[in-house]
Amino acid sequence: MFKSRETIIIDSDAIIQIIKTIGLHQVMEDLIFELRESLVNFSEKEIEVPARSGFNYKKPFLGLVEWMPVMKKGHEVIIKVVGYHPDNPKLFKIPTILSTISSYDSHTGHLNFIVDGVLLTALRTGASSALASQLMAHPDSTSLGIIGCGAQSVTQIHALSRLFDLKEIRIFDTDPSAMKSLQARIAPLDLPINLEFSDIDEIIATSDIVCTATSIAPEKGPLFEHYECKPHLHINAVGADFPGKIELPLSFLRKAKVCPDFLEQAVVEGECQQLAPEEIGPSWVKLMQSKESHTAYQKCLSVFDSTGWALEDLVVANLFADYAEKLGLGEKVNLESYSADEKNPYGMLYSSAKSLQK
Amino acid sequence: MFKSRETIIIDSDAIIQIIKTIGLHQVMEDLIFELRESLVNFSEKEIEVPARSGFNYKKPFLGLVEWMPVMKKGHEVIIKVVGYHPDNPKLFKIPTILSTISSYDSHTGHLNFIVDGVLLTALRTGASSALASQLMAHPDSTSLGIIGCGAQSVTQIHALSRLFDLKEIRIFDTDPSAMKSLQARIAPLDLPINLEFSDIDEIIATSDIVCTATSIAPEKGPLFEHYECKPHLHINAVGADFPGKIELPLSFLRKAKVCPDFLEQAVVEGECQQLAPEEIGPSWVKLMQSKESHTAYQKCLSVFDSTGWALEDLVVANLFADYAEKLGLGEKVNLESYSADEKNPYGMLYSSAKSLQK
Numbered sequence: 001m002f003k004s005r006e007t008i009i010i011d012s013d014a015i016i017q018i019i020k021t022i023g024l025h026q027v028m029e030d031l032i033f034e035l036r037e038s039l040v041n042f043s044e045k046e047i048e049v050p051a052r053s054g055f056n057y058k059k060p061f062l063g064l065v066e067w068m069p070v071m072k073k074g075h076e077v078i079i080k081v082v083g084y085h086p087d088n089p090k091l092f093k094i095p096t097i098l099s100t101i102s103s104y105d106s107h108t109g110h111l112n113f114i115v116d117g118v119l120l121t122a123l124r125t126g127a128s129s130a131l132a133s134q135l136m137a138h139p140d141s142t143s144l145g146i147i148g149c150g151a152q153s154v155t156q157i158h159a160l161s162r163l164f165d166l167k168e169i170r171i172f173d174t175d176p177s178a179m180k181s182l183q184a185r186i187a188p189l190d191l192p193i194n195l196e197f198s199d200i201d202e203i204i205a206t207s208d209i210v211c212t213a214t215s216i217a218p219e220k221g222p223l224f225e226h227y228e229c230k231p232h233l234h235i236n237a238v239g240a241d242f243p244g245k246i247e248l249p250l251s252f253l254r255k256a257k258v259c260p261d262f263l264e265q266a267v268v269e270g271e272c273q274q275l276a277p278e279e280i281g282p283s284w285v286k287l288m289q290s291k292e293s294h295t296a297y298q299k300c301l302s303v304f305d306s307t308g309w310a311l312e313d314l315v316v317a318n319l320f321a322d323y324a325e326k327l328g329l330g331e332k333v334n335l336e337s338y339s340a341d342e343k344n345p346y347g348m349l350y351s352s353a354k355s356l357q358k
Numbered sequence: 359m360f361k362s363r364e365t366i367i368i369d370s371d372a373i374i375q376i377i378k379t380i381g382l383h384q385v386m387e388d389l390i391f392e393l394r395e396s397l398v399n400f401s402e403k404e405i406e407v408p409a410r411s412g413f414n415y416k417k418p419f420l421g422l423v424e425w426m427p428v429m430k431k432g433h434e435v436i437i438k439v440v441g442y443h444p445d446n447p448k449l450f451k452i453p454t455i456l457s458t459i460s461s462y463d464s465h466t467g468h469l470n471f472i473v474d475g476v477l478l479t480a481l482r483t484g485a486s487s488a489l490a491s492q493l494m495a496h497p498d499s500t501s502l503g504i505i506g507c508g509a510q511s512v513t514q515i516h517a518l519s520r521l522f523d524l525k526e527i528r529i530f531d532t533d534p535s536a537m538k539s540l541q542a543r544i545a546p547l548d549l550p551i552n553l554e555f556s557d558i559d560e561i562i563a564t565s566d567i568v569c570t571a572t573s574i575a576p577e578k579g580p581l582f583e584h585y586e587c588k589p590h591l592h593i594n595a596v597g598a599d600f601p602g603k604i605e606l607p608l609s610f611l612r613k614a615k616v617c618p619d620f621l622e623q624a625v626v627e628g629e630c631q632q633l634a635p636e637e638i639g640p641s642w643v644k645l646m647q648s649k650e651s652h653t654a655y656q657k658c659l660s661v662f663d664s665t666g667w668a669l670e671d672l673v674v675a676n677l678f679a680d681y682a683e684k685l686g687l688g689e690k691v692n693l694e695s696y697s698a699d700e701k702n703p704y705g706m707l708y709s710s711a712k713s714l715q716k
Contacts, residue, residue, distance in 0.1 A: 002449075002450045002452070005452065009367060009691060009693070011691045011692055011693050011695070012691075012692040012693065012694065012695035012696075012706065013692070015695045016695075016706055016707060019707055020707065024704065024707065048413060050411070053408070053411075054427075055406060055427070055429045055435055055464070057429075057431065057432075057464065059431075059432060060432050060464075060465055061465055063464065063465070063466075063467065065429075065435040065462050065464060065467055067425055067427065067437060069412075069413070069425065071413045071415075071423075073415065073417075074415075074417060074418050077413055077423040079425060079439060081437060081460065081462060081469070082467070083462060083463075083466060083467010083468070084467065085465070085466050085467050088466055088467075088700070089700045089701070091360075092360045092466060093698075093700060094360070094363065094466060094468070094696065094700055095696050095700045095703075096700075097467075098466060098467040098468050098469075098694050098696075099467070099694070100365075100460075100469050100693055100694065102439065102458075104423050104439060104441060105441075106413070106415065106418075106421065106423060107418055107419060107421070107443070108421075108441060108443050108446055108450060108452060108456060109421065109423055109440065109441010109442065109443050109446075109455075109456040109457070110441070110452070110456050111439070111456075111458050114472070114693065116693055116694055116695035117694070118694045118695050118696045118703070119695040119696065119703050119704075120695075122703040123703075149701070150701050151696075151700065151701050151702065151703045154701075154702060154703055154704060155703055178701060181699075181701065181702075185699070185701065185702045185704070185705070187708075188704055188707065188708040331691070333367060333369045333370075333689070334369055334370040334371070335367070335369050335370065335458055335472065335474055336370065336456050336457070336458065336474055336475070336476045337369070337370035337373045337374070337474035337476050337477040337478075338370075338452065338453050338456075338476045338477065338509075340451075341539075341543070342446070342447045342451060342452055342453045342454075342509065343447070343507070343508050343509050343512075343536060343539065343543065344509065344512060344539075344543045345453075345476070345477050345480040345481075345509045345512050345513055346382065346477075346512060346543070346546055347543070348370065348374055349374060349377055349378065349382065349546065350545075350546040
């Protein structure tokens, strides 16, 4: 309900303060908890999620800008705008994915808050893989493989480490410097594990859970063709998010149960691009809500086709908005420009003109 | 091109400072000039405008939240998010239309700036009617009629007064208090005209140009059925912006040349909902770019079906961003949260962890 004309700007400084105060592990655990609650209670009567759309282009650099809307009916509309520009790190020393998340009051259209979407997307993508792995991976999984050691790999490892007792983490990246720097990047997580440099064949052969989060170019996938693997291998395929971009071979997908986060999107941008409708399993939320045991999934090959679902953004944005409110963080601005007289767009310019009114 | 990770927040205070410094008439004239330039030079090769989409609902209050994207290829993506909630004034004493406009760099996805869209929408909607009237209304028009005396009426009168030598303005609103307060609301425009309270029949009968900007409910239109009017009457139909919402009778539309601002949208939300494709004239931009004389339009009945086109938002947002930059206004924040190491989403939390890296 409309409380104030103020918009809260939750910027990078506020995010840092929030995480330092709450604690990084606690934030990830809160997020996993909230996301699980939202999935378990998800109903299309209450939440409307249209497919995202956007502009994609090859000039001046390959990229896209997309908007991902979601409405919690009678409450709010969340819109994440996300840019994906794989040349960003090389050209500008900034992340491939830049984004912000905005929340609008669906009573009035007022912009409630706007918050960073870069760290929040990385966090919720990690939390999503952890929850999907809890559903579909072997419950005693101890061996994690990471293919693609960019920004997303840090939050994948972080989130999975909160739900699984990891003993081994094997990593691979086509860029050796990304492999070398990952140990230092996860140092703040205080995991009692040394990362092992590996290759794709060995990772697929030895892991219980694998996360693929690469910047492989559209039409250049999959990452591997032939493979040996454990019979229960679960893969979180995180990288595919662009038409033509795929990470996993069709031969693997056809042997695995494939669970998309958001079917309409996964068939356009995800691994599901490669599959016929009858080859795709139930969606993430259906699986989460199913009363049947997930043991069958946990014993066979499985894939979480993670293309990014707006519900995840709704959950992480509101988690941080709640933290900000509780901690008194974020800056309040009057972004929408109007006067006390709602019929006078110029009222705030000439408040003395009020005296002319009867 | 990417210059800085900063996002400029151009809030209500900055807007007030800009207009007080530049001058309200100068701002409107600059906007009309820039908008005309953008229309004359518009090319689908350079500008991509998808149809807007959004959520619309009847509970808890009738309303919608829409996003209106536009891309200037190789430069920027502008997204206006607009809420339309006709109960806002009554329930919350805030405007029916609330909105913000964001500009993203299409090289990187970075959010360049975010600016108020409430006043800016009112300004550009006025400027658009003025430009459409310059194309289609009789050049010697002196008599203006206003049906609907809400917020939009102020900027309609303002913009038209910059291009026409208005001698008479007749006004009508179903709410007498809105009629009574309009004279005071336009006082800062320093127009040498007294508004005359009138009714729809008289306004249609006596005006050279009419602007309809009402909140008539969907399925309750049109505003009038039978009419007498001057043979060259031009109507700027501004109010229709919702499926089922119309202001003008079909009998009038069929006798007039009807020019939509954005055809794909006008057939869903505008007066063009009522017309078959062959009854709709060329779009605004085609008319603007046509080398033929507009005299035929200026001598007959004509309608500008103004549903709001994202190009207008691109123009007004950039005008205000340019003003803000020139005047050093707007607040700079780091909204996107990332560290100097683009591969380390947690880098900004633990800058001391850098020392662990080789």
